[in-house]
Amino acid sequence: MTTTALAITFADILEAADCLHAVATRTPVLTSRQANRHTRAELYFKCENFQRAGAFKFRGAYNAISRLSAAQKKKGVIAYSSGNHAQAIALAGQLCGVQTCIVMPHDAPAMKIAATRGYGAEVVLYQRGVEEREVVSARITEARGLSLIPPFDHPDVIAGQGTAAKELFDEAGQLDYLFVCTGGGGLLAGCAVAAATLSPDCIVIGVEPLAGNDVQQSMRSRTRIHIPLPATIADGAQTQQVGQLTFPVIQQYVREIVTVTDEQLGIQMRFFAERMKMVVEPTGCLAAAAVMQKVVDVSGARVGIIVSGGNVDIQKFATCLSGAPDLIAC
DSSP: OOGGGSSOOHHHHHHHHHHHTTTSOOOOEEOOHHHHHHHTSEEEEEEGGGSGGGBTHHHHHHHHHHTSOHHHHHHOEEEEOSSHHHHHHHHHHHHHTOOEEEEEETTSOHHHHHHHHHTTOEEEEEOBTTBOHHHHHHHHHHHHTOEEOOSSSSHHHHHHHHHHHHHHHHHHOSOSEEEEEOSSSHHHHHHHHHHHHHOTTOEEEEEEEGGGOHHHHHHHHTSOOOOOOOOOSOGGGOOSSOOTTHHHHHHHHOOEEEEEOHHHHHHHHHHHHHHSOOOOOTGGGHHHHHHHTTSSOOTTOEEEEEEOBOOOOHHHHHHHHHTOOOSSOO
16 A cells, blocks of 8 residues: 555645645643653643634534535535544534534433534434435535535545644654544544655554444455444544545554553543543543553654544433443542
């Protein structure tokens, strides 16, 4: 496999960074002495839970919409998403003056549906497990002539997501490890390309929920594996198959895919809330949980961690915290 066959290059990430410079939030890179003591490492948390629309997804959504032709923008955009990409497309469309239609599962978090509508998007609900979101989207696309921007399998989306890692390396410098939350692979692929240029010796590791390890299975089998809809609290990582564009990038640049349990995600949510005063959704905790729960031993290393988002229903947030033990005893 050669890099010329891949969906994006680092040059695409640099172009995306220029596009996003005056629009996206340059999210903070935070540290925690307690986390460092616990892992015996230097951890750098890139906090995309503070991004516009509450997640890294805004980067890819805005980059993709901004690159559409005038004719495409006039007709409008369609996307499918369980929540974060939905909100990101809706907000990016609002900022670019583009009408947006979002296909969302009926059981998506209520706050994500409300926020998507609040940004001005038309929301079309479908029955997950009965209908396929791609089929619903294709039907609307054909009828209205809209431009489809999928949540991860799109070059401009992947490049936009990679700007999160670029900012992390710009601020933290060379790293030994980079851990990235993983669903369909857009964030992981973009961040891995950035790491390959900005910190070539950095080991990139993707983290999935245990119940939804399609990327891990795909890496081991060297082919894209399709799995049943995973039952996990990490609703943003309930993808059933890694992207056609993202998978070759991941194969090229990612060392390993590891998994964490829902229980470990709850523990990490509590750590972020109690010790770092942050609201982070379960999916956003994937990368951090792998490090803090020592799924990978990073002692003595400089470690980057992408905290991917903070959009979570308050009731779900409270439920996840209530049964989770304290990761670090007082």
